[in-house]
Amino acid sequence: MAQQARIIDGKAVAAELRAGIAREVAALKAERGLVPGLHVVLVGEDPASKVYVASKEKLAVEVGMNSVAHRLPADTTEAQLLAKLAELNADDSVDGILVQLPLPKHIDTGRIIDAIDPAKDVDGLHPINAGLLAGGKNGLVPCTPLGSMLLLKQALPSLSGLEAVVIGRSELVGRPVAQLLLQADCTVTIAHSRTRDLPAVVKRADIVIAAVGRPRMVKGDWIKPGATVIDVGINRLPDGKLTGDVDFAEAVEVAGAITPVPGGVGPMTIACLLKNTLTAFHARRG
Numbered sequence: 001m002a003q004q005a006r007i008i009d010g011k012a013v014a015a016e017l018r019a020g021i022a023r024e025v026a027a028l029k030a031e032r033g034l035v036p037g038l039h040v041v042l043v044g045e046d047p048a049s050k051v052y053v054a055s056k057e058k059l060a061v062e063v064g065m066n067s068v069a070h071r072l073p074a075d076t077t078e079a080q081l082l083a084k085l086a087e088l089n090a091d092d093s094v095d096g097i098l099v100q101l102p103l104p105k106h107i108d109t110g111r112i113i114d115a116i117d118p119a120k121d122v123d124g125l126h127p128i129n130a131g132l133l134a135g136g137k138n139g140l141v142p143c144t145p146l147g148s149m150l151l152l153k154q155a156l157p158s159l160s161g162l163e164a165v166v167i168g169r170s171e172l173v174g175r176p177v178a179q180l181l182l183q184a185d186c187t188v189t190i191a192h193s194r195t196r197d198l199p200a201v202v203k204r205a206d207i208v209i210a211a212v213g214r215p216r217m218v219k220g221d222w223i224k225p226g227a228t229v230i231d232v233g234i235n236r237l238p239d240g241k242l243t244g245d246v247d248f249a250e251a252v253e254v255a256g257a258i259t260p261v262p263g264g265v266g267p268m269t270i271a272c273l274l275k276n277t278l279t280a281f282h283a284r285r286g
């Protein structure tokens with residue numbers, strides 16, 4: 001039997017990334033008396049969202065940023081949320097704005113994202129940032145795709161010419177990660193729910209990015225031996241355990257390197273949010 005895959009330690013890579021950010025934040029404070037500000041807006045009481053926002057807040061404080069969570073009631077109107085964003089857009093001390101998704105159904109998510117100043121859009125979801133990314137000229141890049149690429153580079157020194165298959169075409173992950181892979185000179189395929197013979201498509205890939213949100217959908221025998229597998233899925237099973245979109249137990253026997261869930265892409269997403277806040281700080285305030 002072939003050797004087991006190398007397990008890419010997202011938790012460790014994320015901790016290292018945050019340590020570098022903390023050093024930069026400390027230097028900014030010492031040299032210029034300035035503190036980057038990250039503002040997270042949470043509407044309503046979704047329990048998972050509350051946990052994520054608390055975690056973002058804690059890690060932003062840990063790197064020395066000014067971290068503010070705006071917790072708004074579930075019946076907040078679209079107009080009230082737009083007013084909050086206008087206030088944050090106008091405040092020079094606010095470097096990053098993130099509106100936690102999903103929003104309650106009575107609020108039009110697209111209209112809210114459009115209202116965030118693209119220069120403060122640390123989620124990288126504003127159409128201006130998505131458009132820049134599609135043109136190969138990066139503004140602020142979505143956190144999960146950015147974190148996935150950093151993990152990929154841990155496993156592979158050069159991506160040039162490799163076959164990459166992205167499973168999933170979401171605005172949040174699939175599309176932007178495909179753009180980043182293209183920028184890295186991969187040959188990129190975006191597969192989705194209508195793709196014919198998905199296992200055969202995945203089997204071609206030197207790099208598999210699984211971002212579908214279906215627990216353990218990608219089987220071990222879909223993976224080309226030695227391939228690098230980045231599992232973006234974070235699915236909560238009925239027993240409360242987290243699992244990815246890849247059947248890890250099977251895939252680890254075939255892949256060359258693989259990210260676990262938890263401890264893979266998830267921690268990188270938050271670290272990249274902090275990285276984007278620093279990027280936004282420098283782009284706006286020099």
Ligand SMILES: Nc1nc(=O)c2c([nH]1)NC[C@@H]1CN(c3ccc(C(=O)N[C@@H](CCC(=O)O)C(=O)O)cc3)C=[N+]21
Pocket residue numbers: 052098099100101102123143144234242261262263264265266267268269270
């Ligand atoms: N505007 C917006 N931007 C987001 O980036 C965003 C969002 N809304 N809404 C929800 C999703 C989800 N998300 C996660 C981030 C980190 C972990 C993470 O660190 N997970 C840990 C496990 C945490 C646990 O045990 O529950 C891990 O994978 O190791 C998970 C999920 C960001 N999201």
